[in-house]
Amino acid sequence: MMENKWFNILVPVISVFIGLLAGALIMLSFGYNPIQGYMALFKGAFGDLYFFGETIRQTTPYILAGLAIAFAFRAGLFNIGAEGQVIVGWLAAVWIGSTVDAPIYIHLPLALLAAAIAGALWGFIPGLLKAGLGVHEVIVTIMLNYVALYSSNAIIRNVLTENADKTDMIAPTASLASEWLENLTYFSRMHYGIFIALFAAVVMWFMIERTKLGFELKSVGYNKHASKYAGMSVKRNIILAMVISGLFAGLAGSMEGLGTYGNMTVSSGFSNIGFDGIAVALLGANNAFGVVLAAFLFGALKVGALNMPTQAGVPNELVDIIIALIIFFVASSYLIRWIILRFKREGK
């Protein structure tokens, strides 16, 4: 058991290390100086308070999306649909934010609630199909991503506006934007959402580790049949896990809608928050604390990367390659285990 815990920490750390090393090799092979490249990245993420604020802003939705996927993972489910749930959450938040008129202590919670419910509903469909008919959740959630994308575009065009490409800005009473945080960080777009995200991480930890529901979810994730024999309702747990997972992802969408952008734009492609959440959850070993750390790392990488083209001439997509490689190494943890064991044996 101790051995396992040790691996759980070592595998992500080594994966990140190999990923960054591969990034350095790529930079070298294209004639860049990797030290300069990574310096530019570091400066772009932490160089001053503005960049730091932007890193936190990027981290905020990543935490929630990562929690969403990690939560489903703990119950043995793979929620690739976080992306779709992010989109419907974003839309619902902006919808309430821009059409309802209410004081802030009603308006803001209402908009957040709408996002959570929208995401939860979007998670309920694959959960129900999985529990009731045994349909694989991976395919259903992928398909629902596209349904969410195209439907949201249509709603923005035809319902929320008259054929415009973006919605109205949300009312200040629904906004997460914070003058205090902005001033603190030289007018970055950092907003109050980070506290919601951190709180959600605590909630997830508490739910998984300290409640009966969490115990049942983990149990179903380990062994469906044993859980059923022990008297748990596997179906109910599957649906609940997907609903709660969708709820987190929906909130991730509201962070963009109510915090960073304040509106929603018609889009031909995905926001990628949900997909990046997969990387976050994997690297965070599906553990709430790990997710926060991983989200922060990816937030820093993504924001820092924007500084790479200007300061070091390196295309910022390099970071996407690094993130993809990190996922590969985490997924191929068997490889890393094998290497570690070999080294251990030789060392003796």
Next chain:
Amino acid sequence: MSFMELLQAVIPTALFYSAPLIFTALGGVFSERSGVVNIGLEGLMVMGAFVGIVFNLTFSDVFGSWTPWISILAAMIVGAIFAIIHAVASITFYADQVVSGVAINFLALGIGIFLTKQWYDKGQTDMVSQPFYTTDIPILADIPLLGPIFFQGIYTTSYVAILFAFVAWYVLYKTPFGLRLRAVGEHPMAADTNGINVYKMRYIAVIISGAMGGLGGAVFALTIALNFSHATIVGQGFMALAAVIFGKWHPLGAMGAALFFGFAQSLSVIGGGIPLLADVPQVFLLIAPYVLTILALAGFIGRAEAPKANGVPYIKGNR
């Protein structure tokens, strides 16, 4: 608009949008029949589109009008090589196949855009000068009624795609190789006991899926998109995956589903000109393939049985 004119507008467009989906879906059928889930089809298409466009831009002076054909060949080769990453992770290292596929998607887009910026100094390439052009098939185009609908102003690649579907069906269902491949996907341990090398079969299947995905992406890029950017391939790979499932993991079924999805896509493009469809909001046509796949999976459109060992890493001696 008469009925004939309607068919003349719809069918060539449907064929045009279907071809990339057919190629890619056939690749998906091979991979999943051998027991390896391939969520990475999207990434393989991205890679194919990228290679197809870059090769075309680079060698258009050398190969002249043959350029697009050689470009799609190059894309096939690179796609096949690229798919080896997915094979190594998911077959040799027992990685979660879905996770590995997701990583393939990230990686392909990352590499594609990175190299595009590296080589062209901007986020997208120029338009290719040697894309595929529509042609009239000699003799067949002169058949009354059928000629104008099926054989005038179409892309040859559409017919290659349909031909490939039949070849894939023959290979999978009429050859010993196909039997082995399917056996590995249904019950790898039994196959292993009978002396079939499970790992080798799965590697071959994933590499075929890479070649076909690359081909699909390149055909999409050289008939529809004509350049490469981050928005060239958005969801076509997943639509091909939907076609695999909707077509019940059968090559001809996948082709049928891809044709249908292509038809739906073409309707969302030209639907405005068709009297009955002008009133149907475009969004319903856009989401149709995805919703239908969910319904098919839920068993509302006939039960679809996935290969039994699909998605399960095979670990020798483990039961």
